[in-house]
Amino acid sequence: MKTTRELAKEDTHNKLVQNLQELLVKNYDAHKGFIKAFKEARSKDLKDHLKIRAFLHQRNATEIDKLIHTLNETPLEEGSAVGRFHRIWMDVMIAITGHDDKTILEECLRGQKATLNEYKDKLKNYKFPGNIKEILKKHLLELELSLQEVKSIQDI
Structure with a gap:
C-alpha cells in the first residue's frame, strides 16, 4: 500500500504529464493546421509566415515530446478531434471564399x-518545474510574437 506522500507524488507526476500531453496535442494540431493553410494560401508572404509557424509548432511538439520522455512516459502521437474539426472548418471556409488568403489567415x-x-x-x-516552465515560457513568447508578425504580412 502506498503512503500519502507516495500518492501525492504520483498525482503530481500524473498532472504534470497530463498538462504536457495537452500542450503536445495543441502543437500537433497547430502544426497540421499551418501545413494545411500553407498548401491553400496564395500570397508568398502568407505562405512564408505559415511555413515558419508550422516549423515552430513542430519544434515545440518535439521539445514537449522529449520532456514527456524524460518523465518516463509515452507521449501522445496525434492531434485532437477539435483540431481535426477546425481543419475541416477551414476546408469549408476556403471552399466558400475561393481560397481567399484573408480567410485562411483569420482561421x-x-x-x-x-x-x-x-x-x-x-x-x-x-x-x-523550473526547466519545463522556461521551455513553455519560450513557446508562449514565440506565440505572442507570431501574432504580432501577422500585422507585417503584405498583399492580403
Whole structure:
C-alpha cells in the first residue's frame, strides 16, 4: 500500500504529464493546421509566415515530446478531434471564399489564439518545474510574437 506522500507524488507526476500531453496535442494540431493553410494560401508572404509557424509548432511538439520522455512516459502521437474539426472548418471556409488568403489567415489566427490561451492557462494554473516552465515560457513568447508578425504580412 502506498503512503500519502507516495500518492501525492504520483498525482503530481500524473498532472504534470497530463498538462504536457495537452500542450503536445495543441502543437500537433497547430502544426497540421499551418501545413494545411500553407498548401491553400496564395500570397508568398502568407505562405512564408505559415511555413515558419508550422516549423515552430513542430519544434515545440518535439521539445514537449522529449520532456514527456524524460518523465518516463509515452507521449501522445496525434492531434485532437477539435483540431481535426477546425481543419475541416477551414476546408469549408476556403471552399466558400475561393481560397481567399484573408480567410485562411483569420482561421489560422483563431487557432493560434487558442494555442496561446492554452499556454497562458497552463502556465498560470499549474506549477511546472523550473526547466519545463522556461521551455513553455519560450513557446508562449514565440506565440505572442507570431501574432504580432501577422500585422507585417503584405498583399492580403
